[in-house]
Structure formats: structure tokens, C-alpha cells
Amino acid sequence: RIQAWNDGVYRHVVFLDTTGMETSLLRVPIALHKKGDRLLVDLTGCSPEHEGSFQSLAPCTRAHCAIYLYQIPFHDFPISAGTMEPIDYIIPHGTIMDPDPEAAISCSPLSAAALFPLLGVIFSKMMFDSPQRDLVCGSTSCSTGFMITCVNQHGAKIVDYLAFPLNSSGLAARYGEDGVDLFGFPHGPWGKAPDVEDVERTLPMLHLYQKTLPDSCGFGKYRGGAGVTVAYTVHHVPHAVFLAAAKESKFSTTCGLFGGYSQTVMPAIRVVNTDVLAQLNGGEIPLPDNDYDLLERNPFGGEVVREHQTRPSRVIKRGEVITGGGQGGGGYGDVLERPSEKVVEDLRTNVITHWTAENIYKVAYDRETLKVDVEKTEHLRAVERKVRLARGKPYAEFIKEWSK
Numbered sequence: 001r002i003q004a005w006n007d008g009v010y011r012h013v014v015f016l017d018t019t020g021m022e023t024s025l026l027r028v029p030i031a032l033h034k035k036g037d038r039l040l041v042d043l044t045g046c047s048p049e050h051e052g053s054f055q056s057l058a059p060c061t062r063a064h065c066a067i068y069l070y071q072i073p074f075h076d077f078p079i080s081a082g083t084m085e086p087i088d089y090i091i092p093h094g095t096i097m098d099p100d101p102e103a104a105i106s107c108s109p110l111s112a113a114a115l116f117p118l119l120g121v122i123f124s125k126m127m128f129d130s131p132q133r134d135l136v137c138g139s140t141s142c143s144t145g146f147m148i149t150c151v152n153q154h155g156a157k158i159v160d161y162l163a164f165p166l167n168s169s170g171l172a173a174r175y176g177e178d179g180v181d182l183f184g185f186p187h188g189p190w191g192k193a194p195d196v197e198d199v200e201r202t203l204p205m206l207h208l209y210q211k212t213l214p215d216s217c218g219f220g221k222y223r224g225g226a227g228v229t230v231a232y233t234v235h236h237v238p239h240a241v242f243l244a245a246a247k248e249s250k251f252s253t254t255c256g257l258f259g260g261y262s263q264t265v266m267p268a269i270r271v272v273n274t275d276v277l278a279q280l281n282g283g284e285i286p287l288p289d290n291d292y293d294l295l296e297r298n299p300f301g302g303e304v305v306r307e308h309q310t311r312p313s314r315v316i317k318r319g320e321v322i323t324g325g326g327q328g329g330g331g332y333g334d335v336l337e338r339p340s341e342k343v344v345e346d347l348r349t350n351v352i353t354h355w356t357a358e359n360i361y362k363v364a365y366d367r368e369t370l371k372v373d374v375e376k377t378e379h380l381r382a383v384e385r386k387v388r389l390a391r392g393k394p395y396a397e398f399i400k401e402w403s404k
Helices: 058-071 108-112 115-128 196-202 276-281 291-297 340-348 354-359 374-391 395-402
Strands: 008-018 023-035 038-042 087-090 145-151 157-161 169-171 180-184 205-212 228-234 239-245 268-272 303-307 311-317 321-326
Touching: 008 115, 023 115, 058 087, 058 108, 058 115, 196 205, 205 276, 228 291, 268 291, 268 311, 291 303, 291 321, 311 321, 340 354
Parallel strands: 038 087
Antiparallel strands: 008 023, 023 038, 145 157, 145 239, 169 180, 205 228, 228 321, 239 311, 268 303, 268 321
């Protein structure tokens, strides 16, 4: 299979945006050298190790490469150490992908998951001109690990993951197809998103909403899968303690393919000094529809706190609100090539907003009937192509700025 791919060096780079202790850009570049029937994965140029926990020892880094390989390019092979024999690695010691053995590494799965979008892009480039073209696909996004500890309504001490956000990541768009909404767990097929009722039966939480988040997918000729958003309020008990970990909250790692957009980073929100439960008991209250609605309208009063998805332990009192989310997947191809009827269908299913349909996809339509104006759409897209040409830069000029 490796022999069938074109020889060459394939490169990509992503950035994590936290050390776990503070917001900070961490660079993870890759150069994949392919020659004959062998591959060399070179991670030279990674950011140095730091005092936080967002770093991964080399064996874990290599294991995350295997996770991607068995998901897509080697999906039909039996799982065996022998499958990895043709692959060599350069992982410089002292970097975030192989720090000192005494370094903090509790968030190593999130950190090493930077390999998923890296490999998704470079393998897609490598497989496009091969018999595996139909396997060209970006990666599953890596969502927020959201955790709770408390004494629950039954008097039991609980420490648990909130698995729905973690296990509902969107799958990126593929060659010739849209991605998959709320696809699953990026590290393997076994992660399940539990029912709301099961969670509320065992944990002292009430779900205010749990649904796909509009515009969370990457846009393109084929769009990525949408992500999920959940808002909880503490119920039955005086308080609970939450913490969360995510490798991205301000700067996306899950890139699009061949001109497709990356997915949208997710907001992290708390609403404190309020009592949602008292308001609900007092009569009808217009619940927010999603994170955007919560930020814009905040029907509960109190103080809205915006923060990084990676959050240290927070005490959330009864009736206060905290949100979590699973990200969408990257898009594929030029947004101006997406058929208008597909854009309208995404509007009907609340995957995108009117703003995106009009400003990104450049589709003209009646907002009430969703009937497309074909002639005006073609005109808007022709104008946008001219604007792109005016905005473009020669590569040498672009790379000079990008390299900073």
C-alpha cells in the first residue's frame, strides 16, 4: 500500500493554544518522508517542553500515529505491531512530543492528538493520486474532556467524565462527501454518548440544552461534521466541582482540506451568581437555544464568564450554569463550489446560520421560503472570486509574513 503512494516529503503544522497552565501557542510541525515502501515521520521543530501538562512522551506520540493509521489508510488491515514496521520516527527529546520523563504529562492524549489533524492533511495529499483516493479525509476533531466530582443526589461520591461532549466530535469532510455530525470519539470507536436521562439519573445535573451547534463545522464544497454543545445546571445538591481540558479554544488545529475551512473553536461559558432552578420553578423562562444564544441573551441574569476550554477545578453552585462542547470537523474544497441546495439543507437542519450561508457560501435566497435565487447566487460568487484575486499575495510575500 505504501509503495502505491507518490514518493516525496509532505509537510504540515498545527498549534495547540494552551500549556494547561496558561494560554500559549505550542507548535507541532510534521514532515513525512515517503520513499518506496517506507515512511519516516519527522517531528523536528516542536515547541520545547514546559511546566504544564500538555505534552506527551514519545511512545504515546507514536501510538497516536497508529490510531490515525488504523482509522483511515490502514483501516482494513489486522491490528498488529507488524503493520508499524515500515514506519520510522524522529521525535526530538526535550520537546512537547517527548519531554523529560519527570515532566507533567497528564494531558498527553489531548497533546498527542495533534497528530490526528497533521496526519489527516499529509496522508490526504499523499493518497489523492493513488488507489486510496476514496479514503482522503480529514481527521475527527478532538473535543473537550469535561469532568465532574461531587456527592450526588443519592449520597454517593462521584468522579466521572461527562461523555456526551467528549464522544460527539464531528468527522471531517471526505473526498466527495460531507463529514459526519456528532461522529464519535477521536481515539477509537468505543466511546459512546450517553442519553440525557441516564446522566441525570446518576449525576446532579439538569441539561438546559444538548444539540448540534450551528457553524461548528468546517465549511467547503463538502462540509465537515457538526459538533455538539451542552449546558448544565447543578441540581439536587448544593454544589459540584467541574474541570475541563482541551488543546484548542482560540486557535483551531483541525484544518480543512484543499481549500476547505477549519472547524470553529468552541466557546467556554459559565453563568454564576444566578439560580436557574428557582427561575424555572417560578414559571416559564425562555431557555437559550445554544451557546451563542446564551451569550447574547443570557436569560438567567447573573454574571457571564467567558474562559478557555481548559479550565482548572471550578465550584459551580446549585442553579449556576456551565457549558461544554464537542467540536466539528474540517471542510473540503472551495465553499463557492458547494451546491446551493446543500447550503439550504444545512440551514433547514440548523447546521449553519443565515450569516454563513450569505457571507461564506455567497448564496442568495428568500429567508422565509429558503428558495434560492440562482442567477443572483452566480453573480455573488463571481464577484467573490474577483475579490479573492485582488486580496491574493505572491507566495514569497505571503511566506515572509507567515514565517513570523
